[in-house]
Amino acid sequence: MSSIGPKQAIFASLAEVAQALGHAHRLELLEHLAQGERSVEGLAARAGLNFANASRHLQILRRARLVEAQRHGKHVLYRLAGDAQVVELMKALGRVGERNVAEVNRVMTDYFHTRDALEAVSREDLVSRLHDGLVTVLDVRSEDEFALGHLPGALNIPLTELERRLAELPANREVIAYCRGPYCVLSFEAVAALRTRGYVVHRLEDGYPEWKAAGLPVQAAVA
Numbered sequence: 143m144s145s146i147g148p149k150q151a152i153f154a155s156l157a158e159v160a161q162a163l164g165h166a167h168r169l170e171l172l173e174h175l176a177q178g179e180r181s182v183e184g185l186a187a188r189a190g191l192n193f194a195n196a197s198r199h200l201q202i203l204r205r206a207r208l209v210e211a212q213r214h215g216k217h218v219l220y221r222l223a224g225d226a227q228v229v230e231l232m233k234a235l236g237r238v239g240e241r242n243v244a245e246v247n248r249v250m251t252d253y254f255h256t257r258d259a260l261e262a263v264s265r266e267d268l269v270s271r272l273h274d275g276l277v278t279v280l281d282v283r284s285e286d287e288f289a290l291g292h293l294p295g296a297l298n299i300p301l302t303e304l305e306r307r308l309a310e311l312p313a314n315r316e317v318i319a320y321c322r323g324p325y326c327v328l329s330f331e332a333v334a335a336l337r338t339r340g341y342v343v344h345r346l347e348d349g350y351p352e353w354k355a356a357g358l359p360v361q362a363a364v365a
Contacts, residue, residue, distance in 0.1 A: 178290030
């Protein structure tokens with residue numbers, strides 16, 4: 143009986159990773175974990191899942207070694223197993239989808255491009271603008287996500303609070319908004335809302351996880 147070859151062994155393991163990615167809930171859980179470490183309860187609430195379903199999906203991701211877990215008191219906390227690599231894998235999946243899948247292209251056109259057809263600001267461009275002190279960086283994620291990690295000097299105004307906290311935004315400076323990643327709707331909604339009020343505002347090309355994965359500096363409000 144012939145033994146499995148090295149190439150086949152590698153492909154079998156890669157297939158397990160691909161199978162773990164093959165569910166919309168698991169992709170969303172990875173997006174949330176890319177913001178920082180979370181409990182099963184917290185992830186379930188954010189993804190709109192019950193505890194049992196969230197736990198099952200997380201166990202599949204753990205078996206594929208996409209996430210890691212550790213117990214903290216009564217809770218099990220999950221985090222990405224290699225932030226940069228998993229974030230890059232998600233980006234690669236998105237690039238293939240945008241190029242080859244008609245439904246992805248339709249949603250990008252009908253929702254995202256409708257709200258902001260202007261070219262997003264690249265990470266490199268934002269680094270330069272931050273160095274020159276030319277922009278206000280706006281993080282429209284929730285306060286707890288912001289506390290886990292954010293861009294240096296960013297102002298945190300969650301999208302749900304944006305309208306009542308407009309006075310906190312300097313009216314004479316360009317605003318660069320960002321959120322959880324390239325398919326997170328929060329920054330698109332923030333840009334649309336601020337432009338109707340006369341602000342000069344653009345989006346960052348992706349989000350906090352991609353910024354961190356690129357090795358750029360981040361800040362955190364909690365350990």
